[in-house]
Amino acid sequence: MIVVLIIGILMAIAVPNFIQARQTSRRNSCIANLKQIDSAKEQFAMENKLDTGATVAWTDLVTTYMKSQPSCPGGGTYTIDVVGTNPSCSLAASGHVLP
Numbered sequence: 325m326i327v328v329l330i331i332g333i334l335m336a337i338a339v340p341n342f343i344q345a346r347q348t349s350r351r352n353s354c355i356a357n358l359k360q361i362d363s364a365k366e367q368f369a370m371e372n373k374l375d376t377g378a379t380v381a382w383t384d385l386v387t388t389y390m391k392s393q394p395s396c397p398g399g400g401t402y403t404i405d406v407v408g409t410n411p412s413c414s415l416a417a418s419g420h421v422l423p
Contacts, residue, residue: 347418350397354413354420357394361402361411362422364389369407376408396420 364385369378382404386393396402400415413420 347398351419353397354400354415355422357396357402358411358413358420358422360390360394361385361404365404365407365411374407376406378407380404380407 365380367389368374368380368384374380382393385404394402396413396415398413398415398418398420400413400420403412403414405411410422
């Protein structure tokens with residue numbers, strides 16, 4: 325009985341920490357993806373002499389400036405936005421934003 329109680333206490337401590345570590349990892353991976361999207365967008369804009377506010381599509385970036393279109397590890401979707409603004413994730417309320 326004591327062994328089961330000790331295991332239960334350890335699980336009560338470990339599981340929430342594991343869940344939080346997973347969420348933090350997903351958020352950091354999403355931020356890294358957003359940085360990659362922003363870099364590709366800026367390179368595309370510079371090479372094509374686009375002004376701030378110009379529209380950029382995924383087809384402009386994928387294969388030339390990015391190997392493939394990234395996906396948010398948290399299940400969100402990315403929006404490139406226009407030149408001069410940061411790309412965004414639909415999970416921005418959960419911290420999935422560029423600093």
